[in-house]
Amino acid sequence: MTVTDWAEEALGLLLRRVGETAEQVGDRFPLYADPADGRWTTTGRGSWTGGFWAGLLWLRAARTGGDEDRATAAAVTGRLAPWAEADTAARGLILWYGTALATGDTTAQALRERAAKAAVGAFDPELGLVPWGSALGGERLRARTDGVPGLVPLLASAGPEGREAAARHLHRHLDLCLPRDGAERPAPAWRLDRTHGWLAEADPAPGWTRGEAWLLLAVADALLLADTSSWRADRLTGAAELLLADCAMLGGPLVPPTDARHPDGPLDTSAAAVAAVALLKLALVPGAVWATACAARAQAVLLRLTQDHLTRPGGTRPAGMLLDGCYDAHSGTAVRHELVWGDFFLALGLAALLGRADLRRV
Numbered sequence: 125m126t127v128t129d130w131a132e133e134a135l136g137l138l139l140r141r142v143g144e145t146a147e148q149v150g151d152r153f154p155l156y157a158d159p160a161d162g163r164w165t166t167t168g169r170g171s172w173t174g175g176f177w178a179g180l181l182w183l184r185a186a187r188t189g190g191d192e193d194r195a196t197a198a199a200v201t202g203r204l205a206p207w208a209e210a211d212t213a214a215r216g217l218i219l220w221y222g223t224a225l226a227t228g229d230t231t232a233q234a235l236r237e238r239a240a241k242a243a244v245g246a247f248d249p250e251l252g253l254v255p256w257g258s259a260l261g262g263e264r265l266r267a268r269t270d271g272v273p274g275l276v277p278l279l280a281s282a283g284p285e286g287r288e289a290a291a292r293h294l295h296r297h298l299d300l301c302l303p304r305d306g307a308e309r310p311a312p313a314w315r316l317d318r319t320h321g322w323l324a325e326a327d328p329a330p331g332w333t334r335g336e337a338w339l340l341l342a343v344a345d346a347l348l349l350a351d352t353s354s355w356r357a358d359r360l361t362g363a364a365e366l367l368l369a370d371c372a373m374l375g376g377p378l379v380p381p382t383d384a385r386h387p388d389g390p391l392d393t394s395a396a397a398v399a400a401v402a403l404l405k406l407a408l409v410p411g412a413v414w415a416t417a418c419a420a421r422a423q424a425v426l427l428r429l430t431q432d433h434l435t436r437p438g439g440t441r442p443a444g445m446l447l448d449g450c451y452d453a454h455s456g457t458a459v460r461h462e463l464v465w466g467d468f469f470l471a472l473g474l475a476a477l478l479g480r481a482d483l484r485r486v
Contacts, residue, residue: 127477133431135474137437138467139184139258141444146196147182151203153177157462162442165458171212172260174204175222175274182225183471186480189258201232208239211246211264212257215239216275221468223433224277224486240282241278243275247289252296253314254279254289256404261371265316266325269335272297272342273398280349291354294346298363301339303330303370309384310371327454328371331385334450336371341398343367347412364406366461368414373399378428382450382459390459392450393433394466400425400473405483426473434470436445446470 125133145154145164152166153174164377181197200222207218219239226232247252254275256266272294279290299320301310312335313325328335343364351356368374371384380393380399403422407415435445449463475481 128428129473130427130430134426134434134473135187135471135478137434137444138446138471138474139180139187139444141442141467142180142184144442144444153200153203154464156458156464157445159460159462161439162445162462170204170218172209172212172217172270173218173464174200175218176465178204178222179225179468180464180471182227183416183468183475183481186225186227186475195217197226198229198231199414201226201229201235205235205238207259208235209242210257210259211255212259213246213254213255213268213271213275214260215243216273216278217270218274220274220278225481227475234279236278238464239390240278240286242398243279244282244286244289247279247293248341253293263315267297267300267314267316267322269297269301269310269312269332269339269342273345276342276345277349286363287349287352288354290349291346291356294342295356295359297339297342297440302363302366308370310367312336312339320426325453329383329385331383333371333380333382333384334392334398336367336373336384337395337398337402339404340364340367340371342374344402344409347409348405361412365414366418368406373403374414374417378425379433379448382453390450391448393429393446394449394463394469396425396429397446397466397469400429400467401476401483404473404476406484422473423477428479429470430474 148168153170154164157164178201185193185197202221222237224233256271258264276290276294279286280403296366309330311330312325312328312332314322317323347360379391379396381389400422403418407419433448435443437443445462446466449466451458476483
């Protein structure tokens with residue numbers, strides 16, 4: 125099969141699964157689905173994953189061109205509105221990916237602009253970042269690698285002030301998270317202690333491969349946005365090279381374990397899907413020496429995901445499920461499941477591979 129053949133088949137399966145999911149979840153948001161029967165665990169407000177459900181619906185609408193599918197996507201996007209002013213850096217995941225594919229939808233554009241303005245207002249100049257926040261529970265003054273992707277382009281969409289905040293937010297996370305002092309892997313989570321400064325948190329710990337993929341995705345977005353000196357493109361290039369090498373993004377397992385320190389533990393296909401999109405973005409960076417290698421690796425990851433982890437018609441469970449995603453290994457929650465963001469990034473990567481999504485805009 126050619127690339128077009130297998131990518132087209134897999135994208136079709138994923139987006140047909142979106143239709144089945146929409147019927148199953150109704151006005152709720154899918155979070156993760158049981159690998160045995162495809163039944164979704166849902167949330168009422170979407171949590172940090174709601175934008176990926178909206179994004180999947182926009183991808184389906186783009187494929188079908190149907191007014192009803194666009195209306196469904198728009199309605200789900202509208203239900204994300206309460207997150208615009210919520211105290212969380214995860215609003216980037218929610219409101220960037222939930223609106224970026226809504227081409228021509230003025231309501232989604234207005235929501236994105238509102239969220240971007242609120243995110244700029246939440247930027248703390250003293251800390252040099254938008255704090256993780258309290259909306260999802262836990263202490264507010266934290267910094268996590270999953271508080272960077274989505275938020276970088278969301279902030280940057282808010283004009284010069286937003287672009288400056290986006291650059292500073294990312295670089296502060298690089299200061300904290302990139303390996304140093306002999307460490308082998310990025311430290312994905314930090315908490316601010318007013319006496320002792322930033323302290324690394326125990327969970328998630330270094331070796332969290334999805335956290336590494338999140339960070340690479342944010343760096344790739346920044347490199348595609350870097351048009352002024354404040355972005356510090358040379359440092360971003362160095363960070364990308366470090367993550368590609370030290371986190372085995374170009375040479376390790378195509379589908380990594382959720383914890384690199386425990387290679388025999390659960391896999392995380394969602395980490396692989398996020399990494400694939402990040403690699404496709406890096407391949408678009410003008411003049412990048414890694415472009416060919418990143419493009420080839422991304423295609424290999426997407427092929428592996430579709431061949432070995434995507435359910436096909438004719439079985440006892442629905443077709444189009446990306447299995448073997450790990451929601452939270454530490455608590456043992458949904459460790460071999462279909463995850464809504466895994467589906468989203470696989471679908472987005474396939475759409476980009478087929479020339480149907482511009483990763484400079486998503």
